[in-house]
Amino acid sequence: MRILNAQQMAQMDRYTIHELGVPGLLLMENAGMAVVRAITERVRPHQALAILCGKGNNGGDGYVIARLLYLQGYAVTIFHAGRPSTDDSRLNYDIAQRLRIPVMPLEAFEPQCFFAVVDALFGTGLERPIEGVFASAVEAANGVALRFAVDIPSGVCGTTGRLLGTAFNAHFTVTMEYPKRGHYLYPGANLRGELLVAPIGISSHALPPEAPHLVDQLRGALPRRNGDSHKGTFGHLLCVGGTVGKAGAIRLGAKAAMETGCGLVSVASNHQVVQSLQFAEPEIMSVIVPCYDSLLPEGDSASHVLEHPYDAMVIGPGGGRHSRLVQFYWEVIQGASCPVVIDADALYCEDEDRNDILEAIIRRSNGTVLTPHPKEFERLTGTPLPELESCKLDIAREWALKLGCTLVLKGARTTVAWSNGDVYLLDCPNAALAKGGSGDVLAGIIGSLLAQGMDADRAALEGCKLHALAGQIMSQRHGSYSGGPLKHIQSIATAIAQFEEEVQV
Numbered sequence: 001m002r003i004l005n006a007q008q009m010a011q012m013d014r015y016t017i018h019e020l021g022v023p024g025l026l027l028m029e030n031a032g033m034a035v036v037r038a039i040t041e042r043v044r045p046h047q048a049l050a051i052l053c054g055k056g057n058n059g060g061d062g063y064v065i066a067r068l069l070y071l072q073g074y075a076v077t078i079f080h081a082g083r084p085s086t087d088d089s090r091l092n093y094d095i096a097q098r099l100r101i102p103v104m105p106l107e108a109f110e111p112q113c114f115f116a117v118v119d120a121l122f123g124t125g126l127e128r129p130i131e132g133v134f135a136s137a138v139e140a141a142n143g144v145a146l147r148f149a150v151d152i153p154s155g156v157c158g159t160t161g162r163l164l165g166t167a168f169n170a171h172f173t174v175t176m177e178y179p180k181r182g183h184y185l186y187p188g189a190n191l192r193g194e195l196l197v198a199p200i201g202i203s204s205h206a207l208p209p210e211a212p213h214l215v216d217q218l219r220g221a222l223p224r225r226n227g228d229s230h231k232g233t234f235g236h237l238l239c240v241g242g243t244v245g246k247a248g249a250i251r252l253g254a255k256a257a258m259e260t261g262c263g264l265v266s267v268a269s270n271h272q273v274v275q276s277l278q279f280a281e282p283e284i285m286s287v288i289v290p291c292y293d294s295l296l297p298e299g300d301s302a303s304h305v306l307e308h309p310y311d312a313m314v315i316g317p318g319g320g321r322h323s324r325l326v327q328f329y330w331e332v333i334q335g336a337s338c339p340v341v342i343d344a345d346a347l348y349c350e351d352e353d354r355n356d357i358l359e360a361i362i363r364r365s366n367g368t369v370l371t372p373h374p375k376e377f378e379r380l381t382g383t384p385l386p387e388l389e390s391c392k393l394d395i396a397r398e399w400a401l402k403l404g405c406t407l408v409l410k411g412a413r414t415t416v417a418w419s420n421g422d423v424y425l426l427d428c429p430n431a432a433l434a435k436g437g438s439g440d441v442l443a444g445i446i447g448s449l450l451a452q453g454m455d456a457d458r459a460a461l462e463g464c465k466l467h468a469l470a471g472q473i474m475s476q477r478h479g480s481y482s483g484g485p486l487k488h489i490q491s492i493a494t495a496i497a498q499f500e501e502e503v504q505v
């Protein structure tokens, strides 16, 4: 399934109507019928229903809905803002009038008189904040017991998920043909209720190739494991990071990697971290990074780490931000001839170092996955946070293409952008994962898949899906309060069992 912005949806409507010759009225009828199906499953004919109609085609859908319900004996009243401005909508308004369906001005809408309300005020054509009589109607409608939105709740921008003025808070949203970005981007995503996607006859021929993919099924592919294998078959991952005080981060990454099937996992860190890890995790090997004191690497520490050929590296969890440490990470990253996941403190840069770091990413040719959370991405690229939230799909694509790498933008709806510009939005928000350590687990899972031979793009996408599925299993077992990274790692085995297929990598 692909998700569109408002402009892309309008383009596809136009193509279907003007290039293919499908009448717009037919699409509007289909849209209205789809919403009516959702309503009649939940509302009985005697229960009073208000239909709020705007002046554009969203309002046109509203007039169709009113007619179809009225003809089935439903007690409907239309509230509108005057004669519609589009031909198709006008035609449907005129039919409603001829049928003598009650039509009232928007100002007359009294929410307490209705059991259910249908918001057909604004759809993808919303272009400025809702004000005046429209705003009052939306606010009043939010007091009705059962609320349906046509296409997208009025007040939510279909492209960015931003709220423009006030916004309708729906229990159900029936959207036409493709889900819109505003259904998934916050804060608008909080207002759509249950989302129903209705085919209305829009052709996919004009689907823009850059439209992001929606990942709502947590199924996927993992590297095949044949019987004639040994520990070397499934790769050797090196996890670089961990400082005193944050030793747990690198331990979580390494454990998650082991649990995801990696043959050998080593941790490179300072003496104290390695010592604590040796006792706690006997299956994990280690490399002691030579240090000036117990914390900061010595001059040739990177070459010491790079001596051994690894199949993949995860660099940064729990690392610390001292300039010498960051320099060490980048010496390792630049020297590594294997794919790398660059995470956490390895993504930290001072403003004056930004260009050098971005250049270093561009120069890499062995597979690079960046896994920033929004703050880390802001610092790395200079993209302000508010812009990132509302345009994250485009921004992720732009930076993955610019840097020639795979980008995982972590968050409630994690976005994965492939180095070829394909973008995937994961639709599996899970409050149980909003805890320190979740990102370390993700880095370890992706690193593990890289070490087992998956390419960077696939490893990032499948790794995010596996991480999300394990997170769901964990929260089913322990709830959203008591889950945590260690329990998350323990759920990876069950998640793997539910992942569908194995592929040859």
Ligand SMILES: NC(=O)C1=CN([C@@H]2O[C@H](COP(=O)(O)OP(=O)(O)OC[C@H]3O[C@@H](n4cnc5c(N)ncnc54)[C@H](O)[C@@H]3O)[C@@H](O)[C@H]2O)[C@@H](O)CC1
Binding pocket: 010, 013, 014, 017, 024, 027, 028, 031, 054, 055, 056, 057, 058, 059, 060, 061, 085, 086, 121, 122, 123, 124, 125, 126, 127, 128, 129, 130, 131, 134, 150, 151, 152, 176, 200
């Ligand atoms: N033929 C088509 O294009 C189809 C469109 N459909 C429906 O049409 C919707 C899009 O229709 P439109 O493009 O006509 O747009 P809308 O119906 O969403 O609204 C656009 C109208 O509202 C005005 N407007 C925008 N923001 C405003 C604000 N804040 N305050 C006051 N007025 C404002 C615009 O000037 C325009 O007149 C879709 O969401 C969908 O529900 C469906 O009927 C399927 C077919």
Ligand SMILES: [K+]
Binding pocket: 058, 119, 120, 121, 122, 123, 149, 150, 151, 152, 153, 154
């Ligand atoms: K609407």
